[in-house]
Amino acid sequence: MSDKKVIFLDVDGTITTYENVIPASAKRAIRAARARGHKVLMCTGRSKAENPPELIEIGFDGMIGGNGSYVEVDDQVLMHVHVSSEQCAHIVDWCHGRGLEFYLESNNGLFASENFREAARPVLRRYAGRKGVEGADRLETDDVMHGMVYGAELYRDDVNKVSFILSSYQDYLDAVEEFSDMKVGTWGGAGETALFGDVATKDIDKAVAVEKVVEHLGAGPSDTIAMGDAKVDIPMFQACATSVCMGSGGEEAKTAADFVTTDVAEDGLWNAFSRLGLV
DSSP states (O other): OTTOOEEEEOSBTTTBOTTSOOOHHHHHHHHHHHHTTOEEEEEOSOOGGGOOHHHHTTOOSEEEEGGGTEEEETTEEEEEOOBOHHHHHHHHHHHHHHTOOEEEEETTEEEEOTTHHHHHHHHHHHHHHHTTOTTGGGOOHHHHOTTEEESOOOSOSOEEEEEEEOSSHHHHHHHHHHTTTEEEEEESSSGGGOOEEEEEETTOOHHHHHHHHHHHHTOOGGGEEEEEOSGGGHHHHHHSSEEEEOTTSOHHHHHHSSEEOOOGGGTHHHHHHHHTTOO
C-alpha cells in the first residue's frame, strides 16, 4: 500500500473519553486520514452493540471487536469466534454461584445479569474517577456502557466474551483455574487494583486480528499504526510498525508505545495523526 497506512484505533480512552464523549478533533482526524486514502479501523474490546450511532457515523473501514474475536473489513466479516454455548452456561453458572454480577458481550447487545446496573454503578464511577473524569461520582451505569440489555436470556450462543465485577482479586485467580480452557483477564486497573475480570476464547487477541486485516488488505507490516491506552492494547502495539499511547493511558501501555500523545480530551488523536503525517 506504499505510503497509505492501516491505522488501528482502540475506542475507550482513545477515540472517546472515558465518559463516552467523542472530541470533535478525533472525528476530524479520522475523516481527514480516510480522505487521504488511509484505512482506519476500530480495534477494541467492545462488541458491535456497544458502538453508539455517533461513533459509527464518523466512518471506519472496519472493526476488530471483542479484543480480536470479531474482524470485519468493508462490511465483510473475516473472522468471528464465539464463546460456545456450553462455555457460556459454565461462566453464567459460576458467576451466579459466587454472587458476581456480569454481562455477556455480543454483537447483538450487552446482556446484563439481574443486578448488574446497581452493582456496576459504584465500580464504574471508581473506574472513571481513576481516569480523571469530571463528575465521575454522578455517572450512571448506562452513561458509561452503551447497549446494555436487562432481563434477557443469559444462556446464549452469540457471545464474544464475558465481563464480571470482581469482589476481590481472588475472583480473578479462581477464574483462571476454573476456565483453564479459556483466556481470563482483568480490566479497569493495574494488577490487583483491577475492577473487572473477563473470559474469552483462548489464543485470540488484538494482534491475531490485526494480522488478519493486514493480510486481507494486501498491506505490509511497515504500513501499520496502532493507537491505544491500556495494557490490553500492547499486543496490538507489538503487531504494528508504529504504536502510540494516549496521554491518559496506563503506564504499561505508555512504556510499550513508540511515543505518547496528549490526553484523549486534549486532541490526543489529532495531535498523533498530525505528528505521523496522516492528516
